[in-house]
Amino acid sequence: MSRFVVLAALGLLQGPVTRLHAQVTATAPQAEADAYSQRWDFFGGYQYAHFNPSNGLSVEAVNLKGWTGSATVWLHPQWGIEADARGEYGVLVIPPNNENVPTNPPMSEHLELFGPSFRIYRAPKVMLGMHFLVGAAYGDFSSGFPAGTQPQDFDIYNNKLALGMAWGGIADYNVTPHWSVRFVADWQPTHYGFSWQNEGAGSVGLVYKIGSLHK
Numbered sequence: 686m687s688r689f690v691v692l693a694a695l696g697l698l699q700g701p702v703t704r705l706h707a708q709v710t711a712t713a714p715q716a717e718a719d720a721y722s723q724r725w726d727f728f729g730g731y732q733y734a735h736f737n738p739s740n741g742l743s744v745e746a747v748n749l750k751g752w753t754g755s756a757t758v759w760l761h762p763q764w765g766i767e768a769d770a771r772g773e774y775g776v777l778v779i780p781p782n783n784e785n786v787p788t789n790p791p792m793s794e795h796l797e798l799f800g801p802s803f804r805i806y807r808a809p810k811v812m813l814g815m816h817f818l819v820g821a822a823y824g825d826f827s828s829g830f831p832a833g834t835q836p837q838d839f840d841i842y843n844n845k846l847a848l849g850m851a852w853g854g855i856a857d858y859n860v861t862p863h864w865s866v867r868f869v870a871d872w873q874p875t876h877y878g879f880s881w882q883n884e885g886a887g888s889v890g891l892v893y894k895i896g897s898l899h900k
């Protein structure tokens with residue numbers, strides 16, 4: 686009789702034990718996704734910016750195109766420090782004139798920026814984040830102007846090293862743990878001519894991830 690009692694008790698316990706095991710398995714914390722376990726991100730790609738080269742309302746804003754590259758060292762899966770470089774190139778719009786200045790002289794802008802980067806949302810395939818970068822911008826506006834004339838003669842900024850920033854959002858699509866496609870949309874203000882330029886910028890390119898965050 687005692688044998689039957691023991692077997693019956695074991696049979697009754699089997700159901701709760703199985704359910705408890707399933708509950709513990711379901712609620713166990715997930716390990717960090719492989720795409721966010723590397724120490725370094727290296728990003729490179731195409732850069733676009735919309736820039737106003739003057740305080741004057743009569744001067745047209747221009748579209749700039751070029752390159753961008755950045756390196757981020759991740760000190761935590763959710764935040765790191767980013768160093769960013771950008772080169773943007775386009776042409777100014779100059780009205781017909783008697784000073785032999787072409788109506789579409791070239792201009793360029795280069796930025797060196799630095800600051801924190803954050804991963805706000807992380808999933809195996811998608812990451813959404815943001816960065817806040819501050820540094821220097823150098824605008825070259827005079828390369829198409831003949832000797833004896835200056836951009837300021839046409840109400841355009843002269844060449845200058847200025848304060849530059851980039852604050853915006855980042856979206857990564859993880860193709861593999863080491864490779865991602867990245868999209869960036871930034872507010873990129875600069876400070877030429879003693880005033881702020883509300884420059885918009887965006888980029889797209891590839892990210893390569895190396896190193897180990899957990900060593």
